[in-house]
Amino acid sequence: MKQSTLYWLCQIFGWGIYTLFSIGMIYVFAGPQNISPNILLLQLIIGVCLFVFSHLFRWFIKRNDWTQLSIKSLLPKLILGAIVISTLSQSFIHLIIYFVLPLKGIMPFSWTNFVGFIGSVSIVMASWSTLYFAYHVIQRNRRSEIEKLELTSALQEAELAILKNQINPHFLFNALNNIRSLILSDPEQARSMVTHISELLRYSIQFNAAEKVTLSQEIAIVKDYLQLESIQFNDRLTYAFEIDDTSLDIKIPPMAIQLLVENAIKHGVSQMTAGGNILIRSVLENDHLRIEVCNDGQLKAKSKREGIGLKNLIERLKILFGHFAELKVENSSENTVTASLKIPLS
Template sequence: MSKQRIYWFCQIVGWTLLILTEFVIYWIDEGFEVNMFYLSIANIVLGISLTNVYRIMIQRWNWVRLPFYKLAPRVLVSVLVLALIMTLINFPFDQELIVNPQLHDLSAFMANMASWVKTMLAWILSYTAYHYVERTRDAEIEKILLKTSIRETEARVLRSQLNPHFMFNALNSIRALVYENPQKAQQGITQLSNILRNSLLADRRKTVDLREEIKTVDDYLALEKVRYEDRLRSLIDVDPRAMYWQVPPMMLQTLVENAIKHGVSKEVGGGFVELHAHVEPTAQGRDELHILIRNTGTLGDREASGGFGLKNTLQRLDLLYGPDAHFQIAQEAQGVVLADVHIPQQSDTVFKRETLHDVQ
């Protein structure tokens, strides 16, 4: 049922029950009076009409958007005005239909108005409170949607970031291979195109399979080895159960790039980069992906440079998973830096794993 129908149903049923209840009480005490019955019908129509006018006013002037200290006096004045109108119309008829000398003085008029004040106050407070709460709820929903939109925009920007220095270095390395080793140069172009393609697709996807990220890291390390040759040693160790785990696109590539730029490249003799990924249970009984990236380097150098991959990773994990994901970087040992990432399980991971099992 629509809100419009609910409103009119409550209006008609509410006023009818209220007025007819008073008429039945009068009927029991004084007997049936056809004029009193007609007056009751007129009061039903009048009550519906007046309160509907109030509804039109509150909608047209957007009273529910006002702060409480401005809304309260308007509601109070509306109650008094509507009650006064009902009293002015009903009081003369009450004097004629009800034989009671006490109904002809000011105190009787005020008592009649007080009765209508209570009736109008109950209706107006109910209606206004409902719309005030609904408006507040809608405002909160709009705020959440806006915040979500902003967070999604931030996440899209972060996903699309790719260090331009890497692009220049990779192209220079491939150029040097064109004459020395054409086959390896062709392979390098293919690897670079894979990285670029994944970077472009990252703008369209919130998460990707870990296996896709590992392939990107493989291509990246292969290009960097052309540049660093024997100065760069790498190892990738991934739990097969983690291959379809959903991770932020290009996240591992930026962390590995950060490890080489701020670690391996600063060492005269080069260094190593290791990537380990495995699934482990948490204290809450849920599985999570645990990623470790070790590399040669000193954490102080990385912090001083701002750490492109570090801020990127922190922001993206927070945007996607909130407090359920964790990321930290520390000096594990002298000359060895450790980046530690924990990513919670998502429904997509379970779905893909079950689908793969069904196919097999």
């Protein structure tokens, strides 16, 4: 609903209730015999006049930007404004009922009553103003919260873009080093590596703008990456997949598993003379997907497996999932290190 529509509805409803309340008070305290057509017309005139003058007060408030003032600056202006608008409205009402459209059956004009009416209407106008400004304070706070959320979201998107853009040079540097090591000793293998790296780069470019990709898309590129690495390691690197078919359509950050596999090779398999094995598996557990990358070896106490790749992944998980995502790298047995990635399903 538009603010202008809401305002007019509140004006009509509010002053209508005020008029009916005034008539009800006369009925209760003066008795039903005092509810005459002239009294009803008087209350209607009062209600319409207060409706009009409160609207003029609103116009004055908006024109002078009172809604932007602090409470300390606003309060004296509001009190004075309520008194002035009450005096004007009562002057206009008395002019109508005593001179323009004289009403029979009402009390004669009295300055004491006139001042008393100004005081009571000032309280009513002050109450009206309080409700009006309370609405604007709530709206302003709401807009402020929305702006903060939008700013936070924009900063997170910018940070995520920076983090994703760091993936390409980081990965490309490692891949080109692998090709360089084979280009003279085994040109055929080097050509095969170029084929795989082209698939990897196409994937990286295609999904660079995406926050998430399906697990099946990520697994496909991980297979290309492992084929690329297995060429360099010859028989020293073996790998296997245990992927739950029901998890293939779940969305995860792009290059997430590839980074874990790269980390496992760099800190695990490459450090072992006889090489080692890597196992990639996915398991659905209640409200999250668990992805594990297990490799032969041991995580040394002094070793910290948090290079550019893993730090990058941790930051992306924090931006995309908050505290609901989790990444752990630990010794899962005497001969195995497991990197466990927990992704919430919703």
